[in-house]
Amino acid sequence: MRAFISAFCLSACLPVAAQAQCGGDFSAFVAGLKAEAQRAGLSAAETNAFFKGVRQDGRVLKADRAQGVFRKTFVDFASAVISQNRLTTGAKMAQRYDAVFDRIERDYGVSRGVLLAFWALETDFGQVQGDFNTRDALVTLAHDCRRPDLFRPQVIAAAQLYQRGDFDPARTIGAWAGEVGQVQMLPADILRNGVDGDGDGHVNLKGSSADALMSGAKMISGMGWRRGEPWLQEITVPEQMDWAQTGLNHSLSTDQWARMGVRPRSGAFQGRQGAVLLPMGRKGPAFIAYPNFEVLFEWNKSFVYVTTAAYFATRLEGAPRLDPRAAEPGLGVEQMKALQKKLAARGHDVGPIDGILGEKTREAVQREQARLGLPADAWPTPALLAKL
Template identity: 85%
Template sequence: MRSILSASFMTAMCLSVSLPVTAQAQCGGNFSSFVAGLKAEAQRHGLSAAQADAFFKGVRQDSRVLKADRAQGVFRMSFLDFANRVISQNRLTNGARMAQKYDAIFDRAERDYGVSRGVLLAFWALETDFGQVQGDFNTRDALVTLAHDCRRPQLFRPQVIAAAELFKRGDFDPARTIGAWAGEVGQVQMLPDDILRNGVDGDGDGHVDLKGSSADALMSGARMIAGMGWRRGEPWLQEIAVPAEMDWSKTGLNRSLSTAEWARMGVKPRSGAFAGGQGSVLLPMGRKGPAFIAYPNFKVLFEWNKSFVYVTTAAYFATRLEGAPRVDPQSPEPGLSVAQMKALQQKLQAQGFDVGPIDGILGEKTREAVQRVQKRLGLPADAWPTPALLQRL
């Protein structure tokens, strides 16, 4: 999935557009008139009038898509709750089986693009349960519905045009192609524009089929991750043990030190040795919860998906699939309920902090604001909001 939402889980968005678009994407209004505008735009991008008519024939608004777009509550869960929910022994077992079954494909993906099999397996599992759950929304209708909706038209309108281009190439059936509610398609859930730019014919049949071909899906996913800036042969996440006391304000993804500097502060790998180089200490549930060192490749994964809890879980899952032990949950302090988190975000916003939308989700902006407030109040600045912090504010 190219960083909007997945077939199984709903998350935030990010988009890289390679097709030219209008300066201001139009949205809303009469649906038929809106579709007529899309047809004209598709023709400007190279479709014939007949092709544009065929692509948009029978298009309709899907109310289920808008309902799903407004309901993203799963990412209000903590890291441990989310990880325990999605990383089951069954998925670990199936991951090992798939690694063996597609061993040659994973070897090729690593050779050609430098992306570890654990990372590909983790996203394959979390997105579609290794291809078993790819979504049941008509992709064209979902994209047109979201483009017409005035919440994020600049995000989805280019994807409609990209899907039309795939149709022109013979790799998209507008009536039958189904996927996730936000328009992602296939076993690793990629948007049409990303399929155009990163699609790989992994099985050599002359077509890029991300739905039916695991080889195509995995090679395309690897190419996309590589294009995001993945560093060949480098790690992404490693579990650590942190001392009882340290300068917690140095932790977080926006701060990076050498592993030697972290070691001097008392940070130790839970198993093995540090990989060397730079890394950030990641405390997804505060200083008393599980702890990781996030290497530069970890940040690349946010180009796939913008949800902090999703990316952290996927990265941790990838290490498990490559043999790392189960994370030590430690004893994190109680977090906030959804209502409390919204109240906290409102208080932080009132104090001038940019926390993004008031959605009850502990995202990057809210974490950064919490850490700054903790430091100002003389509290351990570990970016984990607690009821005590809320009360202090």
């Protein structure tokens, strides 16, 4: 499920020589990886054993280029992945691993709802962990020249996990992008954040739920999670307000939001500072995103995925089902690509022209809406596309 790889490792992973090499003859490329693994501390015998039988996996490249699930709207995606069965199972897992979650909350300050949500969305509570050979997937992606600076260090990290007895290169399977285990972590993240939660002397994120949950909590904590603070809360917004103040790039005190007419849908505001989040514009669902919400983008870069996971986490901790309201119709994939091209032509950085409404595209949309005198709620509509 983590089709958008965390950028957390990009700068923090194991060091590589100036510019990661990629492409070219595959055998020569693997020879370069072997030399790098030995420089990282593996013996020649360990290196040869780790890379024995390595091959390119065409299915990995196909999956890497087909991430259309994140072109869904927030409501569509959330409706598809948050089922009553998952809510019921989440409650059962919270009870079954209550002692583990107590340790997590004590040691790392991460709320159980957040971990339960990622556990469910990543692998259906460990039931669907992927069927790609992890070593081959990582080597394939490192050889591919799209993101070698991310994946080459992961190959070396996997080799180091093998060296310490926590990775079987021939049998370890996981997601297409090299994530392993019940909460889907990359090898370098496991090296840095792996926790032996069940006390058996090994970090086994595939077979041990305690190891997986503790490791995931340590990683989230290291990303900057604020102990005991909220992350997302559903709100109601007035018919009219300064919509240009909304979005993740605008954070105000909850007192300021209250003066504009923003109200929690139930209860009181849970934090003192946050951003008003309108995933589908001013007429769709509305949330206040507290500082912990942005930490979750270190786990996954997809706006829709993170918003869904954060909302799911609140449901797992007792929040009511959201009010979907009546959002204005959005854009189809080709319309979104056309919009992104128009925004890029006007000098906005929207990232790849991929038909996905990510945060960069949202910010550009909001700026253009403000320029054109439209409600600047960052939700692109056919009317906006026509005006551009």
